[in-house]
Amino acid sequence: MEFTTKAGSPERIAAGCVAVGVFEQRKLTPAAESLDRAARGHLRDVLKRGDMDGRAGATRVLYDVPHLRCERVLLVGLGRESEFGAKQYRDALRTAVTAVADTGARDAHLCLPELHVAGRDLEWKLRHAAIVAADALYRFEETKSKKSPARKLKSITFATPARSAAADRGLAQGRAIAAGMAVARDLGNLPANICTPAYLAAQARQLAREWRLRASVLGTRDMQRLGMGALLAVAKGSRQPPKLIVLRYDGAGRGVKPVVLVGKGITFDTGGISLKPAAEMDEMKFDMCGAASVLGTLRAVAEMKLACNVVGIVPASENMPGGAATKPGDVVTTMSGQTVEILNTDAEGRLVLCDALSYAERFKPQAVVDIATLTGACVIALGNVATGLFSNRDTLAEELLESGADAWDRAWRLPLWDDYQEQLKSPFADVANIGGRPAGSVTAACFLSRFAEAYEWAHLDIAGTAWVSGKNKGATGRPVPLLATFLIGRAAK
Numbered sequence: 001m002e003f004t005t006k007a008g009s010p011e012r013i014a015a016g017c018v019a020v021g022v023f024e025q026r027k028l029t030p031a032a033e034s035l036d037r038a039a040r041g042h043l044r045d046v047l048k049r050g051d052m053d054g055r056a057g058a059t060r061v062l063y064d065v066p067h068l069r070c071e072r073v074l075l076v077g078l079g080r081e082s083e084f085g086a087k088q089y090r091d092a093l094r095t096a097v098t099a100v101a102d103t104g105a106r107d108a109h110l111c112l113p114e115l116h117v118a119g120r121d122l123e124w125k126l127r128h129a130a131i132v133a134a135d136a137l138y139r140f141e142e143t144k145s146k147k148s149p150a151r152k153l154k155s156i157t158f159a160t161p162a163r164s165a166a167a168d169r170g171l172a173q174g175r176a177i178a179a180g181m182a183v184a185r186d187l188g189n190l191p192a193n194i195c196t197p198a199y200l201a202a203q204a205r206q207l208a209r210e211w212r213l214r215a216s217v218l219g220t221r222d223m224q225r226l227g228m229g230a231l232l233a234v235a236k237g238s239r240q241p242p243k244l245i246v247l248r249y250d251g252a253g254r255g256v257k258p259v260v261l262v263g264k265g266i267t268f269d270t271g272g273i274s275l276k277p278a279a280e281m282d283e284m285k286f287d288m289c290g291a292a293s294v295l296g297t298l299r300a301v302a303e304m305k306l307a308c309n310v311v312g313i314v315p316a317s318e319n320m321p322g323g324a325a326t327k328p329g330d331v332v333t334t335m336s337g338q339t340v341e342i343l344n345t346d347a348e349g350r351l352v353l354c355d356a357l358s359y360a361e362r363f364k365p366q367a368v369v370d371i372a373t374l375t376g377a378c379v380i381a382l383g384n385v386a387t388g389l390f391s392n393r394d395t396l397a398e399e400l401l402e403s404g405a406d407a408w409d410r411a412w413r414l415p416l417w418d419d420y421q422e423q424l425k426s427p428f429a430d431v432a433n434i435g436g437r438p439a440g441s442v443t444a445a446c447f448l449s450r451f452a453e454a455y456e457w458a459h460l461d462i463a464g465t466a467w468v469s470g471k472n473k474g475a476t477g478r479p480v481p482l483l484a485t486f487l488i489g490r491a492a493k
């Protein structure tokens with residue numbers, strides 16, 4: 001889909017569809033007002049008949065509106081004007097794009113960015129317009145033999161009050177972030193028989209070629225040499241060799257320390273010998289969504305040409321039961337030298353991450369953020385709305401929360417207090433890999449914190465936000481918007 005901006009009023013637009021908003025109680029927005037005037041009151045006549053009251057989510061397509069050059073007018077309900085904010089703006093965009101794509105229009109002119117959204121500027125409105133539109137139009141059909149017919153809709157123009165560099169910048173950022181989300185969604189949606197650790201490595205190399213990034217991939221032997229006993233312990237039960245993928249973007253001078261993103265890349269999590277129950281186990285193909293978000297974010301950052309350095313690290317492995325698999329009670333030595341008693345082989349995410357976090361030290365990072373579908377407990381705590389956030393620095397935590405709020409890809413902070421470390425005590429090793437039922441997400445983060453003492457670090461638990469279950473099952477592309485927004489901020493510093 002092509003996205004552009006266009007300044008000026010909508011009444012002379014000759015597009016296949018012009019979309020304008022209507023607030024509750026049939027109040028026309030300025031763009032709708034202009035169309036109505038040009039059409040000599042036709043819109044108001046329609047509203048009077050009671051077919052569109054402006055309720056949020058309502059749409060109405062009008063054909064052959066007199067004196068207008070467009071083929072269709074789409075009325076989009078916006079709800080109450082007094083309640084119109086970021087969420088309502090994004091919902092209205094999604095509704096409009098979905099409704100337009102359902103018509104035969106080949107191009108659309110959306111007037112929604114003219115609306116006032118409290119606390120948000122034009123750049124924000126355009127950024128979100130591109131992200132929401134692309135997100136709404138996303139389809140995953142790589143694994144279907146019959147593809148749905150190509151969309152008639154080829155381009156969307158977003159109306160702006162005047163020509164504006166900020167609007168164009170916002171749109172460009174939105175395009176890049178949307179493309180990064182699509183990368184993350186595609187990788188997440190692919191089944192685990194296709195998306196293996198080797199496949200992820202090949203995709204990283206492909207991204208490197210397309211976006212002038214640098215990719216390198218460590219194999220089993222390299223991991224042995226580095227002493228990554230925890231990562232190797234997870235991979236032992238699988239026939240698929242593990243990979244440690246490093247993807248680098250250099251957008252600032254060599255003296256600028258990089259931000260390191262570490263993404264959990266378990267391409268399938270059976271639980272290992274601590275086998276998971278059968279129900280919904282297919283969803284454990286999404287256990288590499290942290291990795292996918294790292295690759296997607298690097299693509300977005302490269303497209304935006306941000307003035308920062310970013311290193312993406314993906315420890316990729318399957319977690320399988322097998323004759324050689326790690327057993328409960330096994331003790332392994334991590335790259336950091338700390339020993340871990342693996343009491344539950346299903347707590348494998350923290351095992352692959354801990355060695356990746358130690359590996360991150362060599363990049364002398366300004367900050368490290370890991371992203372992981374780490375705990376079912378996080379889904380219980382925060383549901384599918386907020387990502388769990390943990391950090392060893394308040395400033396970094398605030399910055400990430402702020403980025404998530406701006407990107408409408410929100411996180412919520414949970415504590416990382418020392419008091420919880422008690423639960424990880426082991427009689428046989430320096431630390432156990434599980435901390436019991438209470439505060440499962442916190443003890444998982446506490447485990448990771450022991451390997452992240454050398455730098456400013458944050459951990460995002462995306463177990464509830466990386467994909468949706470049910471009839472619309474699929475990867476969401478989160479938290480690419482949060483991460484990209486965070487890096488836009490870091491690049492500006």
Ligand code: BES
Pocket residue numbers: 269271287344346347348349373374375376377379434435440463464
């Ligand atoms: N990948 C899972 C976490 C998960 C489960 C995410 C369900 C989304 C939905 C992780 O590897 C895992 O199995 N965690 C265990 C940890 C436990 C054994 C301490 C969990 O959450 O049950």
Ligand code: MN
Pocket residue numbers: 269271319345346347348349
């Ligand atoms: Mn697991």
Ligand code: ZN
Pocket residue numbers: 266269287346348349373374
């Ligand atoms: Zn897992």
